[in-house]
Amino acid sequence: MNNFVYDIPTKVYFGKDQLSNLGSELKSFGNRVLLTYGGGSIKRMGLYDKVVEEIRKAGLELFELSGIEPNPRIGSVREGVRICKTEKIDVVLAVGGGSTLDAAKFMCAGAHVDHDPWEFFGANAKPIETALPLVTILTLSATGSEMDTAGVISNPETEDKLGRLAGPIRPRVSFLDPTLTYSVNAYQTACGSADILSHLMEVYFDTEQGMDMIDGFMEGMLRAVIKYAPIAIAEPENYEARANLMWASSWAINGFIACGRQCDWSCHPMEHELSATYDITHGLGLAILTPRWLEYCLDEVRLPRYVQFGVNVFGIDKNLEPMEIAKESIKRLSDFFFKDLGLKSNFTEIGIKAEDFAMMAAKACRDGNINGFKTLSAADVEKIYEMCL
């Protein structure tokens, strides 16, 4: 077990009708608020009007930036930074899913520096030492951006989609109201749930010994997502289901489960190249990749973790042969993604072509190898991509 620093100070208002606290929370950071969001969905659901009303009631000055894209672009970040600087914004309020929240994180960081925000990304990334405070209202359970230090931004000019971690961009306050996800359709619910599961499995599948109690927590979240995602799809207004998915989305990636572990992630870098090249939904790419990655990594050394996963998450009989449990657990996971959630199961169906594998694999391994559960070279990544055809 490695040493760690636990430091997750995001305050969360969880539940229905918590927006009455929005004004006072924003006001604690200042009077000039930049509200940023995506398309018109928050207007259709009436959320926009409620938010604006709370901001007005608190006597705050409101600025707006809408049109943040799915797979958000650096252009939107630049525009947000420009507004923050020219309007002397005190706090950014992001309303939406992971894309809007991620873009807002780098507006907050960009507002505190003189250089272009794209310089926060890549091999010679500039440091993020401070940032404007960020408050979020979440409308999609998936990326966990509402409580974490990460963001992913696309640059269409360079065809890059790059992630960045930095403490100062973690949201200060997040409003998590499960009823705001009632309107999320079946496909997006499925993709979001796949994203949450992937965040858990990227940490869970590790050869290092962590804390047993954290294993139990990860398994509890895995079971909860596997139980509640199909319920949320069948009954979009099931509060228990939406609440469990929402809280799991935050805790899968806020940093708590990774405390004491150091293993790199594997499926995320492999997937980011898919969505950078083909603009597919992140969670769909993860769902297709993850079972193949598990299959590719399975060997005698790693076997015990698969067995624990199969027994504790899927309830597979612990008296079976270990290898049989491992294979059955991969099959159960595939069935969950492709039958229970109804996601497409391979690259062919979604138009991802073998001719791009070498290029994408090289980009996924930009620092040489992916040092995750099993070390993967570009050649390994290509093989995993091939298994997805």
Added chain:
Amino acid sequence: MNNFVYDIPTKVYFGKDQLSNLGSELKSFGNRVLLTYGGGSIKRMGLYDKVVEEIRKAGLELFELSGIEPNPRIGSVREGVRICKTEKIDVVLAVGGGSTLDAAKFMCAGAHVDHDPWEFFGANAKPIETALPLVTILTLSATGSEMDTAGVISNPETEDKLGRLAGPIRPRVSFLDPTLTYSVNAYQTACGSADILSHLMEVYFDTEQGMDMIDGFMEGMLRAVIKYAPIAIAEPENYEARANLMWASSWAINGFIACGRQCDWSCHPMEHELSATYDITHGLGLAILTPRWLEYCLDEVRLPRYVQFGVNVFGIDKNLEPMEIAKESIKRLSDFFFKDLGLKSNFTEIGIKAEDFAMMAAKACRDGNINGFKTLSAADVEKIYEMCL
């Protein structure tokens, strides 16, 4: 599921050799530090010298208050408040177990008010709106005081032992080094582990529906404590065991698992009267009470929770009759406390007498009833005490 606000900003340095960060963390709050601790054990283990060295290296001014009692007294709190005020202390550093940390919490609160700190307790308790910042170094895994908002203080004049919750007294920074608990003896390790288990079970045994994922986390912590407490007793320097107990102690009671639930605690108020009257170790009292409380509350309505506990924590065969699983799970818990941990199993052995039951039961129910898993009147509490003879 109830709405909730999640707000647990304590920063934790977990692991060995993290004290090099102590000076900078203290300094972020100011230059005048009150170091408070219990008896001489932190000097014997060399911790006192290390702490003083870090404080000196950071150029901070050091004040001291030692001699904080187990079941800490209001007199120690008053003395700490006096020093904070006269010496214009900026930050309190508590080094020790839950008793020292609890006393320090009310020194921090008392330093910000003009009234006597005992007025923070009881029916007409004064508010705690602000407090001096508190930094802690933990030497015993038990109360969870290192990350929570609670403290319990005894007043020998009134024979009261009263608890208080308040956000501002939550430690800002805590140093959790499992190796600092290597010297904790078998009995204190057992009592501390019983305390952690009780914190988990007070929340776990609830008729309300919470988040499934939190059930998994609680079960993971219960299993971890049940696995590692006997290991820590047999091999006091087993790092994995000490680390799991330490992190579980924090997360059992920092407020996270209670998010969305509202049920009152039951065994803690019953136990506080035992240790107020007889000065017994808190965890021992809890170990004796908890299986009897579970036995007393068992009925058809509450049965499903016992079954989930038995199957998921003790691995009891889920195909048995539910009532059989429930009874077996209580038996397993008793065996764990009284055989595996070697704790005394009844009041008779530790000198608690039936003649005090009525008085203690009345005090435990000071507001009429204990509105926990099952509502308990003073008469119910008396019956549970009788089961402990």
